Amino acid sequence: MKKILSIAGLAILFLFSVNAQTTVSITQIDNEKKVISYNKKVDGFKDVTIIDCKKSTARNPVSISLAQFADKDVQIDFKCQVKIETTSTDKSLITWTIDDFKAGMPELASEKLPINKWVTMKGSTFLHLTGKRTLYISGYGINKETTKIYLRDLEVKVSGDDLGNTQVLTPWLEGPSLKEALNPYFDYFGIAVTWQEEFSKPNIQKGIAYHADSITTGNEFKPDFTFRWGAPKNFVNFTGENGKKIQVPANLPGLATCASIMETAKKNNLEMRGHVLVWHSQTPKWFFKENYSTAENANYVDKETMNARQEWYIKTMMDFVADWEKNNNDGKHIIKTWDVVNEAISDNASDLKWVRENSNWYEIYHNEEFIINAFRYANKYAPKDVLLAYNDYNCYSGSAQEKGGKTNSILKLVDAIQKTPDARIDVVGMQSHVQIGYPNVTGKDSFETALQKFIAKGVDVQITELDIANGDQPYSATRLKAKYKEYFELFIRNRKTPGKHGVSGVTVWGITDNGTWLNALEQYKNKKQYPLLFTADFKNKPAVDGIIEAANEAK
Numbered sequence: 001m002k003k004i005l006s007i008a009g010l011a012i013l014f015l016f017s018v019n020a021q022t023t024v025s026i027t028q029i030d031n032e033k034k035v036i037s038y039n040k041k042v043d044g045f046k047d048v049t050i051i052d053c054k055k056s057t058a059r060n061p062v063s064i065s066l067a068q069f070a071d072k073d074v075q076i077d078f079k080c081q082v083k084i085e086t087t088s089t090d091k092s093l094i095t096w097t098i099d100d101f102k103a104g105m106p107e108l109a110s111e112k113l114p115i116n117k118w119v120t121m122k123g124s125t126f127l128h129l130t131g132k133r134t135l136y137i138s139g140y141g142i143n144k145e146t147t148k149i150y151l152r153d154l155e156v157k158v159s160g161d162d163l164g165n166t167q168v169l170t171p172w173l174e175g176p177s178l179k180e181a182l183n184p185y186f187d188y189f190g191i192a193v194t195w196q197e198e199f200s201k202p203n204i205q206k207g208i209a210y211h212a213d214s215i216t217t218g219n220e221f222k223p224d225f226t227f228r229w230g231a232p233k234n235f236v237n238f239t240g241e242n243g244k245k246i247q248v249p250a251n252l253p254g255l256a257t258c259a260s261i262m263e264t265a266k267k268n269n270l271e272m273r274g275h276v277l278v279w280h281s282q283t284p285k286w287f288f289k290e291n292y293s294t295a296e297n298a299n300y301v302d303k304e305t306m307n308a309r310q311e312w313y314i315k316t317m318m319d320f321v322a323d324w325e326k327n328n329n330d331g332k333h334i335i336k337t338w339d340v341v342n343e344a345i346s347d348n349a350s351d352l353k354w355v356r357e358n359s360n361w362y363e364i365y366h367n368e369e370f371i372i373n374a375f376r377y378a379n380k381y382a383p384k385d386v387l388l389a390y391n392d393y394n395c396y397s398g399s400a401q402e403k404g405g406k407t408n409s410i411l412k413l414v415d416a417i418q419k420t421p422d423a424r425i426d427v428v429g430m431q432s433h434v435q436i437g438y439p440n441v442t443g444k445d446s447f448e449t450a451l452q453k454f455i456a457k458g459v460d461v462q463i464t465e466l467d468i469a470n471g472d473q474p475y476s477a478t479r480l481k482a483k484y485k486e487y488f489e490l491f492i493r494n495r496k497t498p499g500k501h502g503v504s505g506v507t508v509w510g511i512t513d514n515g516t517w518l519n520a521l522e523q524y525k526n527k528k529q530y531p532l533l534f535t536a537d538f539k540n541k542p543a544v545d546g547i548i549e550a551a552n553e554a555k
């Protein structure tokens with residue numbers, strides 16, 4: 001027979017407020033029934049709380065009150081050491097629940113505990129408390145007569161935007177430096193910038209240099225920008241390695257801006273990710289057409305011609321960067337990784353049909369040939385110590401599936417590149433345009449599942465375009481902070497270490513919520529998004545503290 005029992009209550013620490021300046025201790029004791037005894041010495045720990053289940057008649061003899069947070073949006077971070085003593089031989093399922101029916105009775109932690117062993121239970125949730133709620137512990141399948149529950153180091157942190165503390169935000173040059181905090185874990189921390197609106201401005205350069213080791217340009221190294229949109233008028237000859245003789249544009253007019261960006265990066269001691277060589281988007285349509293024609297109904301070129309055009313483009317970009325580095329940087333690399341191919345996998349990839357179809361590349365190839373070729377050409381023309389990446393969004397989609405889905409398709413692609421003798425791939429770039437409620441960060445079918453599968457394939461992972469949208473949810477600075485912290489904890493615990501593949505760098509896609517690309521998307525029309533780390537007036541949002549906490553606590 002199953003008995004259900006719910007007991008809770010003891011010395012609780014409520015840390016609340018966005019910046020955690022306030023500490024309130026609350027003790028609730030059910031003295032009458034002596035269900036709970038405090039400050040006992042157990043296993044060499046003092047301050048252990050013991051719940052003697054036998055003495056409890058009520059369902060919830062004691063519970064931790066959350067009444068003071070009634071009707072507020074709160075982030076609850078919970079942690080406790082728990083041990084079970086019982087005559088039962090089965091493991092006991094212990095659950096910590098918030099009794100908010102309207103919020104779906106969120107469970108903060110739930111675990112089958114081994115007998116007589118201390119276990120860390122922890123969990124977090126963000127919810128709107130609909131009235132005066134409590135947090136309680138319950139045990140399922142417990143023999144009430146013989147069970148004692150031991151608790152120590154219980155910590156319930158409650159934080160929210162709206163808990164009575166006025167937030168004072170620190171200017172981005174006065175708080176901690178993100179790159180310094182993250183330096184022990186990654187090769188670099190990066191921020192994406194645009195040239196015109198951002199990186200050309202000295203005050204922004206200063207902040208970026210203070211917080212980042214690396215930049216990615218939001219647009220300027222994309223084919224649309226290097227070609228500067230207009231179809232070429234002057235041509236020169238090029239012969240591809242396939243022997244195909246073609247005409248190619250005499251120059252790339254956008255490279256002057258690329259050079260200014262590299263010069264500015266160098267001055268500010270920043271390295272770069274090159275983004276991007278081969279992509280279905282932000283690449284002129286005429287690049288794929290016979291005679292580079294802009295006519296809507298112009299024919300696509302054949303594969304052989306397109307192979308040569310792709311080879312020429314990759315070679316041109318690599319040569320340009322190598323020349324610049326030679327002439328301006330003593331030959332040292334400023335671009336350390338290239339996104340060779342971006343977003344080439346279908347959103348609803350199946351095992352057999354996984355290449356993106358709405359793409360001018362696909363119109364010519366109808367398969368993955370152009371992707372593999374790109375990694376061959378990149379390997380041929382890039383310096384050997386410059387990393388080559390495949391970059392995509394929603395990389396975690398279908399991560400727990402055996403076949404199909406985006407995660408498996410990326411693995412399949414990596415495999416194909418690895419098996420091609422003259423191709424090379426070093427990195428899977430997980431763009432990571434995530435939402436606050438999706439995907440799961442860890443667990444069975446999660447971001448972490450995908451990440452670990454990539455690493456197991458023998459490549460490193462770079463987080464290339466992180467931003468965390470509030471999506472349909474109202475924005476909460478507290479919740480965003482907790483999410484950034486959760487992601488950085490994940491990146492840090494899966495980091496690259498000597499001799500072991502892992503996460504080698506993280507880049508956040510943009511500086512301020514004013515500049516985020518998300519608010520220009522149709523999807524977010526009338527739903528303002530606040531996904532980034534800095535306010536419009538360049539102050540640290542609490543999300544910055546979330547990253548710093550993740551870095552400090554991992555030490």
Ligand code: XIL
Binds near residue numbers: 219342431465
């Ligand atoms: C975005 C830029 O941030 C925007 O300014 C531009 O209008 C569209 O592209 N995945 C990518 C990035 O790989 O290149 C995209 O950048 C965002 C999605």
